[in-house]
Each structure stands twice: as C-alpha cells, then as structure tokens.
Amino acid sequence: MSATEITDALRAQVLDELPELGQINNENLRAKAIDAWTLALARSSFGSIKEIAPAGNPDVNEVKRGDQTDHLRGVTRLAIGIATEMQAAYPELAIDMDTIVAGGLLHDVGKAWEFDPENRKRWKSDQRRYGKPSIRHPGYGAHICLTVGLPEEIAHIAMAHSGEGELLVRSLECMIVHQADYTFWNTLLAGGMLKPETVQAAKRNYVSDIPI
Numbered sequence: 001m002s003a004t005e006i007t008d009a010l011r012a013q014v015l016d017e018l019p020e021l022g023q024i025n026n027e028n029l030r031a032k033a034i035d036a037w038t039l040a041l042a043r044s045s046f047g048s049i050k051e052i053a054p055a056g057n058p059d060v061n062e063v064k065r066g067d068q069t070d071h072l073r074g075v076t077r078l079a080i081g082i083a084t085e086m087q088a089a090y091p092e093l094a095i096d097m098d099t100i101v102a103g104g105l106l107h108d109v110g111k112a113w114e115f116d117p118e119n120r121k122r123w124k125s126d127q128r129r130y131g132k133p134s135i136r137h138p139g140y141g142a143h144i145c146l147t148v149g150l151p152e153e154i155a156h157i158a159m160a161h162s163g164e165g166e167l168l169v170r171s172l173e174c175m176i177v178h179q180a181d182y183t184f185w186n187t188l189l190a191g192g193m194l195k196p197e198t199v200q201a202a203k204r205n206y207v208s209d210i211p212i
C-alpha cells in the first residue's frame, strides 16, 4: 500500500474508536489490525468507523441508535466472553484469544466497502455491469486483511463469519465470532432495538438465515 493511504493520524483515530485493539497482546498482530481498519477507511469515502451505520447490511437490521463501532466492540466483547467461559469448561479447546479479539474487531472491516455511498450509487446505477454489491463485506474484508499482511486465520474470520462461511468449514475462533455476531443481532431484534423498516418481514424472530 502507498504511504499516503495509511497515516499515523488515522491509525491513532482507529485505536481511539476501537479501544479493544489494545487487548491484542501480540504487537505485530495489533499493528496490522490497526492498519487493516485504517486502510479500509482510507480507500473509502468514510472518514471514521463511526460514520458507518450500525447495520448488518446497508439498510438491513439497523440499530435504532449508535454506529458501527458499537457493533464491532459488542461482538468482540461477546466473543471474548464465549471464549473465556468455554475455555474454562474445556481447557483443551486452547482458544487463541488474540485471534478472537482481532477477528471480532475486523470481522466487518469490509463494511467500509459495502456501505460506502459512492459504491452503492455505482452498483445501483449499473447492476448489470458491477453486480449489487460487486463484493460483499466478507470478501472485501478478507482482501483488506491479506493486503496489510494479517495472518490467514484473521482473513478467514472476515471471509467466513457470515453466509460465506456456510460454503466451508469454520475455524474454532471463526465459529465463536460468528455466534457472537448472530447473538448481537438477534438480541437486539428480540429487544425491539432494530428499526422495524430495516427488518425483513419474514425474519421477525430470527436473523440467522440472513447473510450478515
């Protein structure tokens, strides 16, 4: 990537917006996780993760308040909770907590692409040429992870946390992030916290078969 894409100022902002990045113990992994969100923002028309709507897909399952950092941080904390409790019950699971934290914070890094108003305008204007969307956030997220040099297991979580994961076998940490992600949306759905107009009529009780 070019030096103009990733700046220290934007890196600092990303760390400020996602303070759980500080819980990644491996220094190299933490630095690359910060670079991933920084690059995703730099290549989008968003100036901040907080500008991305708190939704599963554009205009689908949107929370009544907050922004995308609430989702990323909430899923990460849920995934840490699942990992901690399952690890306590079954120590032989040997869950990698750095992978859980980095994977939780990065699973939706591709939303900087899928939610970008410029991209959405292009897809809407010429769906026949580009598709709609051309690439969903899991595929673009995996691309960003690999571009900044993150390990394959983090790119896998971005790629397979959602519907795409039904086409392969998820890693242990990916399964935990996937469950945390769906728990996040289903809890808010059951609690009446999603904007009704963004919930598909057939999915009023459970969002599990929506590729989020």
Ligand SMILES: [Fe+2]
Binding pocket: 071, 075, 107, 108, 181, 212
């Ligand atoms: Fe998510």
